[in-house]
Amino acid sequence: MRALAWVLLLSQPAHAFSIGSAFADPCHERITVEALRDTSFDFSDTDAQRPLKSEAELRLAGWFLERLGEAAIAPPPVDERVLNSFLVGVRRPDVEGWALRDLASIRSLQLDLDGQSAHFLRAQRDEGTEGNASAIAESRAYMLALIDSSRLSWVVGADLLNVPTWVEHYADVNVPVIEAAYLLAQALHALQDSFSHTYRTEDVRRINVVMTYLGAFNPDWVERTHGPQHSVVLDRCELPENAAAVAAATQASHELMVAVEQYWRSGNRTEVDAVLDRWLSLTPDCNVDNGYCASPTPRIIENEKARGCSASAGAFVLLGALLLISRRRRFH
């Protein structure tokens, strides 16, 4: 049982801001729903071409919202189908349609050599300080490809896409989603990960270095060459130390949503590019020698690790004391 618990803990589906599970907070979902506030996603132009919303879609949207966490999150001003499209889409890069207990499939997704840009991480080829620029460029290209596809889908008023989705206790659920919103949500996932997979400046605006997930599985990993290793500490949106990154990820997501909605209607992508420039620009010449230009991010990781160690040490001391007491009682 203990071994199983470790397997589950070490194999959390999310290796970015986490997605909701028994072991992690629904960070991507919360950020996306918060960012949807004050947006005006309106698919009424093309809704007439699609079937009416089903009772199941309404229920699923309610179920998603109820599970966003202890902090009550008001429903965003979008209808249930749009909400489902965004939430299924933003979870997609971390789990595809697999069950969270399908550890082998989820691990293969995490270790996909060509899939790191979906999580704003370095690919194997992104080495040295130049690797920061190439990793950012690859993730940016990935996001823009999704955004361009989303516009195409919006313009033609594409049919609903039935996306296989694992909904707890139900097998083979195909959730009907609006493709444009679903694709945009996957781009949002990468943008949000750019705040949990990078060391940033004090104001969280600029990127100082891009992290690696594959490095943890590379015996020849060298920080100077391959970048700092991914840290689960940065994935935890509930940590107060990550509040600035979460707020910035929410702001950036909101700005991208607004810009993409304009792009869909006008065909002019200038504002989308401006949003990505604003949040994904690289501070030059940051490296391990200068502490990545004195980024505060490593301190967050180290402090949280130290707290975890002291908590563990405290637990060991307590366990030792209990054992000692029980031995003494036995001997007297």
Place this chain on the structure above:
Amino acid sequence: MLSAVVWLALAAGGPENLASRFHGEVDVGGSLIDPSMHVGAEVGFALGMPRLLLRAEWNPWFSLQTRDGLQPGVFNVGAGLELRFFDERLASVFLVGTSVLLFKSAFDEPGHAGLFLSIQPAVLRFPVGTFHLRFSPLSMAILAPSLEAIPLISAQFRTTVGFEL
């Protein structure tokens, strides 16, 4: 079903004979695939080789996708047969009945009722004083409290221990 059991019991003979033909059982167990636990009670009546069974059980489910933790799960009632072999040291049990949802799931409301199916191919019975300890290392249960457009079906592979009187 209950009246049928009573009728058969009365037809079986006098009170002493009758008492020896009844057995009762309580058990507890769990499943790792579709994580859940179950607590059940069962009564049975010997009718020659087969025994008629009535069972009720509570089957809470664990959540992996959300932080709901232990959910109320389903309440199952069923009837079936038990066959005993090797001087009654080994039994096989088959049950069918109704499974009732006890919590609000993504698509279904509490109270939704569907199918309950349980197959225990090998239950080991160990005499312990006046009781029997029952151990079922692996059995299968299908709980389907909703069989509508999006069916809610849980396939559990269970391990169970119980006491039989």
